[in-house]
Amino acid sequence: xxxxxxxxxxxxxxxxxxxxxxxxxxxxxxxxxxxxxxxxxxxxxxxxxxxxxxxxxxxxxxxxxxxxxxxxxxxxxxxxxxxxxxxxxxxxxxxxxxxxxxxxx
Amino acid sequence: xxxxxxxxxxxxxxxxxxxxxxxxxxxxxxxxxxxxxxxxxxxxxxxxxxxxxxxxxxxxxxxxxxxxxxxxxxxxxxxxxxxxxxxxxxxxxxxxxxxxxxxxxxxxxxxxxxxxxxxxxxxxxxxxxxxxxxxxxxxxxxxxxxxxxxxxxxxxxxxxxxxxxxxxxxxxxxxxxxxxxxxxxxxxxxxxxxxxxxxxxxxxxxxxxxxxxxxx
Numbered sequence: 098x099x100x101x102x103x104x105x106x107x108x109x110x111x112x113x114x115x116x117x118x119x120x121x122x123x124x125x126x127x128x129x130x131x132x133x134x135x136x137x138x139x140x141x142x143x144x145x146x147x148x149x150x151x152x153x154x155x156x157x158x159x160x161x162x163x164x165x166x167x168x169x170x171x172x173x174x175x176x177x178x179x180x181x182x183x184x185x186x187x188x189x190x191x192x193x194x195x196x197x198x199x200x201x202x
Numbered sequence: 203x204x205x206x207x208x209x210x211x212x213x214x215x216x217x218x219x220x221x222x223x224x225x226x227x228x229x230x231x232x233x234x235x236x237x238x239x240x241x242x243x244x245x246x247x248x249x250x251x252x253x254x255x256x257x258x259x260x261x262x263x264x265x266x267x268x269x270x271x272x273x274x275x276x277x278x279x280x281x282x283x284x285x286x287x288x289x290x291x292x293x294x295x296x297x298x299x300x301x302x303x304x305x306x307x308x309x310x311x312x313x314x315x316x317x318x319x320x321x322x323x324x325x326x327x328x329x330x331x332x333x334x335x336x337x338x339x340x341x342x343x344x345x346x347x348x349x350x351x352x353x354x355x356x357x358x359x360x361x362x363x364x365x366x367x368x369x370x371x372x373x374x375x376x377x378x379x380x381x382x383x384x385x386x387x388x389x390x391x392x393x394x395x396x397x398x399x400x401x402x403x404x405x406x407x408x409x410x411x412x413x414x415x416x417x418x
Binding site for chain 2: 105108116117120121127131141148152153157160161166169181184193
């Protein structure tokens with residue numbers, strides 16, 4: 098870190114456009130799959146979320162520059178996702194195993 | 203490039219060793235804030251997951267009221283704005299101040315397009331009587347808990363839209379600073395950090411779109 102600017106990755110315009118174009122194509126794919134391909138549940142949701150995760154990875158890695166960045170920042174994002182999954186799991190352990198759904202909810 | 207720890211450029215605050223340390227520190231701070239944002243939206247996504255697990259048929263029926271076409275257009279608009287923000291940062295890194303300003307303006311334009319489309323979507327629902335919570339009066343969905351889907355819809359998209367509005371303000375502020383010539387390849391930290399925020403707004407929408415509009 099002693100020399101200036103050597104660590105700042107500069108993406109080429111071509112790289113950025115490639116990522117953007119991939120995101121556009123994935124958006125079209127997710128719409129077409131959801132509207133015109135009959136996937137039995139729950140795999141329709143699994144497919145939609147998988148495509149969204151690929152898109153999220155591309156944005157985080159190449160638009161937010163995590164791929165070239167200090168690894169600590171990537172760890173922060175991964176920790177956020179882990180704690181989010183923890184929050185959902187623990188909540189679902191309650192809500193999915195109630196005898197009666199709370200009235201009016 | 204010369205080592206700046208001795209020559210201390212004007213943008214470096216006195217408590218930082220050099221420009222790089224200041225840059226990395228600012229970025230780390232922004233990422234900690236983004237973690238907080240993810241968990242903040244996480245609570246709303248959690249509500250979505252619980253209710254979808256409880257009432258899967260409601261989500262299928264209610265999602266038909268949402269217009270997939272405009273949702274997809276807004277997805278493309280937001281991804282496009284993420285691309286222009288990335289291009290803006292690249293311009294700043296390469297000392298292309300004109301490119302920086304143009305890309306920031308395009309980003310603001312795309313964000314406004316997003317808000318206008320969202321506004322039309324909301325207006326259409328309000329006409330039908332689709333309001334959140336107890337104000338819900340729409341008769342078109344045959345389900346006793348129909349209002350719940352739209353309460354979740356309005357919370358998720360509403361909070362997201364507030365983030366878009368804040369983003370527009372931030373990017374305009376960055377644009378004004380760029381106009382004053384405050385940025386260069388040596389110092390573009392605010393551009394980078396505002397960019398991170400904007401990409402997160404895009405990230406959230408990448409999940410909102412399939413979860414709300416694409417339920418079949």
